Amino acid sequence: MSDKYTVSRRRFLEALGAGTAFGFLGSMGAFSYTPLRNRFLPDKPKGTTDIGEVKKLTITCISETSWFDNDILMNDMDDMGGLLVNQWTYPWPPEGKPNNPRGDLHPENAGGYAALLDIELLNGDHKFILLDTGWEHGWTDQRFKECGIDKMLKNNEIDCLFISHEHFDHFWGLPVTMKYKPDIDMYIGGDFYPEGKQFIKDSGFKGKLYEAKSKTRHLFEIKDKNGKTIPGVAGYYFPVAIICRVFGEQSIFVNVKDAGIVQVTGCCHQGILNFAEAAYTTLKGGDRPYGVYGGLHISPFEDWDPKYDDLVFGLGKYGFQKIGCNHCTGVLCARKFVEAGYPVVQGTARFRSKTTDFLGNGDVIEFP
Amino acid sequence: MSEISAESSTRPAEGGSPKEGYDYGTNYxxxxxxxxxxxxxxxxxxSLIFLAAIFYISWWIFQDPRGVMRMYTPYVGYMYTRWILIVVIWMVYIFDYYPFKRKWLEETHPALKGLIMTAIMVVILLVLIHGFFFELMGKLSMTYFSVERTMDLGITRFYxxxxxxxxxxxxxxxxxWLSPSWPACFDNRPWxxxxxPSRGVTILVVxxxxxxxxxxxxxxxxxAILYYPWQEYCxxxxxxxxEFAGTVSGNFHVSWIMCCTVVLWIYETIWERWPFSEIKNERLRGYATFFGIVAIAFCCHFGFYFMQELAWGPAIMGDRRLWAPDWRWLHVGEIMVFFLVPAMFITFYCNNWPQKYSKVTNWLIRNGITVVAGIALYAVYYLTAHHFLGVQQEMSHPQQFPMIPTIWFINIMLIHNWFMDNWPGFKKVRKEV
Structure with missing residues (x-):
């Protein structure tokens, strides 16, 4: 062989290395965004966990007005340094909370989020879950009285308190619930910060505390006041990071007979479609989403991002038949949902709720 | 004296530059x-300890949500981080340190140079952002550039x-991406x-x-779609x-633009302009370099998106966080920047080690080190950043922008190397070209 065709081992390896590097880069571009890639992507399995069924779910919106003026709340957050500042360092009410005991920053703007789930079982019995416990104590107490929650708590009619997440507007009204029923069983997420756990102690809690597993997506049972699992109902923990240095949100699935799965949320920081996908891959019958209740955390401050338009486009294929959104869904988002033809349930704009575009304080929604 | 030296740039000396150009920092x-x-x-x-100390102190003062100014809102801090990068690039790569004289650059103490040039960078930064964008563009052209006008239309101050x-x-x-492309791809031709400053002004304007x-x-x-209703007439x-990207979000573009930027800088640093430097024809080399970098960037753009699909399953339109197409595109850009940090360190502080093998072998080793170090940095960041940077846990949190600290660190490296000659770990000696 002629010398000019001779390739040294080093030259060969160099060419092999450089060719592999550029070939890898090239194949990343040529292959990875074509339909061919689908053969490498896993199938989505349907869920098999049977949680049972309920006859009917009725939800009363105790309060969805977590704050009354967006500008005031957002200016507070702006002044404190933005969306990632630890909520426990804010001088918002209530006074005496861990980390920053001050509570004098715009107490008049603080409201809270809470809802009552009335679950009618197949045998006609009723179970009650209090979802979240508001924020400002005066407002929370007022709404509890106006909805009869105070009496239900005193009479031991409510099976448990289910705290969706550690945010101020869902959790800092805990002393109000404790005032009426300190030994109520309570469900919290698996990643509460030390301040949150201290707050539970300081609030006088004496009941049984069910804590989700830390940093793990999982389904879990919800028990009634006698310690028995409520059929047709399950909690699901999403270990997601949330603004104001909060971590984790848990939500509730209710399987309504002859209708489908109803997703009940506090703020749904995990995303409504993520929630629906969790039902699909976990629950038997999870491929039949029926309804939604709660904050969907889309435009809580009437802000917007194009990715929320993606949701407006993408929600349709899930086929929800009843959307009872409010709170951090944002009025703007609710309007876009209606424009897109989704079945958003209108509200009555009473008790300081400002819009009829979605369910407000004192409104009731039934599934089916 | 160390056997290993560090050089700030592989940029070849510009043949044909007029002698008058040397009055400033041309070829410095x-x-x-x-x-x-x-x-x-x-x-x-x-140098690493020095960089880390400056990074952490400045991060605490300017960015950290637990710190002094708390600009990581996140977009306020993100904006300043991005603009520091581009202004430093303009000052050094486009304007060749103009108006500083060559003698001053060579004889002034690096710390003093760093202070003075950083101060000038800050002035340019503030004039551009607050004068050009917020005032001129915002008040005379596009409302969304003006905080005041947007607030007047009902948006909260924060948003x-x-x-x-x-x-x-x-x-x-x-x-x-585009400004350094001109010197890196076209050697500033045809200007x-x-x-x-004529050359700098021309390239800046173009x-x-x-x-x-x-x-x-x-x-x-x-x-335009941040506002209701969509601003369809403008x-x-x-x-x-x-339809192609699966999202209406501009993060689709953030992805490929960041890929272009990172590939350009990797080409300029650890690649030492290989393989396009093999093309002898200047004009052809320029176009091949520019479009070759774009082609490689698009391979990364699609490839890293695919890798996320393999890791987390297909994206779902309208879903959030890990499953959101818009976040997946953004994350492609974030992944790329993690590779840029070690690449720049290798060039700025390790004299593009190794140099002793053939060009291709050196290139392969440097790329290998960069990939391994980039993956390590990625892992360390997501495991620990919430402890020491004050950012939120979880990689796909809506306010999680690793590009802010990584580019902030790159900015400090650029200032340290370009303005301060790597002082105090290194000292400057004259190199004959």
Whole structure:
């Protein structure tokens, strides 16, 4: 062989290395965004966990007005340094909370989020879950009285308190619930910060505390006041990071007979479609989403991002038949949902709720 | 004295530059040789500690949500981070340190140079952001650049600032790819014979114009749909990339633009302009380099998206966080920046180690080190950043922007190397070209 065709081992390896590097880069571009890639992507399995069924779910919106003026709340957050500042360092009410005991920053703007789930079982019995416990104590107490929650708590009619997440507007009204029923069983997420756990102690809690597993997506049972699992109902923990240095949100699935799965949320920081996908891959019958209740955390401050338009486009294929959104869904988002033809349930704009575009304080929604 | 020296740039000296151009910093980076004050690896270790200290102190003062100014809102801090990068690039790469004289650059103490040039950078930064974008553009052209005008239309103060800063930072992201492209790909041609500041002004105007064009075709539609109803008479809505990208978000463009920026800088640093430097024809080399970098960037753009699909399953339109197409595109850009940090360190502080093998072997080893170090940095960041940077846990949190600390660190490296000659770990000696 002629010398000019001779390739040294080093030259060969160099060419092999450089060719592999550029070939890898090239194949990343040529292959990875074509339909061919689908053969490498896993199938989505349907869920098999049977949680049972309920006859009917009725939800009363105790309060969805977590704050009354967006500008005031957002200016507070702006002044404190933005969306990632630890909520426990804010001088918002209530006074005496861990980390920053001050509570004098715009107490008049603080409201809270809470809802009552009335679950009618197949045998006609009723179970009650209090979802979240508001924020400002005066407002929370007022709404509890106006909805009869105070009496239900005193009479031991409510099976448990289910705290969706550690945010101020869902959790800092805990002393109000404790005032009426300190030994109520309570469900919290698996990643509460030390301040949150201290707050539970300081609030006088004496009941049984069910804590989700830390940093793990999982389904879990919800028990009634006698310690028995409520059929047709399950909690699901999403270990997601949330603004104001909060971590984790848990939500509730209710399987309504002859209708489908109803997703009940506090703020749904995990995303409504993520929630629906969790039902699909976990629950038997999870491929039949029926309804939604709660904050969907889309435009809580009437802000917007194009990715929320993606949701407006993408929600349709899930086929929800009843959307009872409010709170951090944002009025703007609710309007876009209606424009897109989704079945958003209108509200009555009473008790300081400002819009009829979605369910407000004192409104009731039934599934089916 | 260390055997390992560090040079700031592989940029070859510009043939044909007029002698008058040397009045300023033309070819200063190429002719400067930085030599470690102690045997290796001590200069590198000292430099890393110095960089880390400056990074952490400045992060605490300016960015950290637990710190002093708390600009990581996140977009306010993100905007300043992006603009520091582009202004430093303009000062050094486009304007060749103009108006500083060559003698001053060579004789002034590095710390003093760093202070003075950083101060000037800050002045340019503030004039550009608050004068050009917020005042001129915001009040006379596009409302979303003006915090005040957006607030007057009913947006809360916080989001008015966030939206204006988002628009500003996206412009900077595009410019930070295009501005250095001119010297890196085209060796400043056809204006390479102009003296400073004429050359700098010309390239600035040309790249600013091109950046504006790309901004209008990409991010303007993103901004137009931030408001209700969609501003369909002033921008294309739904954005033209919607069906292809699976999202209306401009993050689709953030991805490929960041890929272009990172590939350009990797080409300029650890690749030492290989393989396009093999092309002898200058004009052909320029076009091949520019479009070759874009082609490689698009391979990364699609490839890293695919890798996320393999890791987390297909994206779902409208879903959030890990499953959101818009976040997946953004994360492609974030992944790329993690690779840029070690690449720049290898060039700035390790003299593009190794140098002793053939060009291709050196290239392969440097790439290998960069990939491994980039993956390690990625893992360390997501495991620990919430402890020491004050950012939120979880990689796909909506306010999780690893590009802010990584580019902040890169900014400090650029200032340290370009303005301060790697002081105190290194000292400058004259290198004959």
């Amino acid at each position: 980076l190429e002719e400067r040789k930085l030599v470690g004050r102690w045997p290796a690896p001590w200069p590198q270790i000292v 008015a600032k966030e939206y204006a800063c988002l628009a500003c930072l996206m412009f900077a992201a595009i410019a930070s 390479h014979l102009l003296k400073q 790249t600013f114009f091109l950046s504006t064009l790309i901004y209008l075709c990409t991010m303007h539609s993103h901004m 921008a294309v809505t739904a954005p033209w990339w919607f």
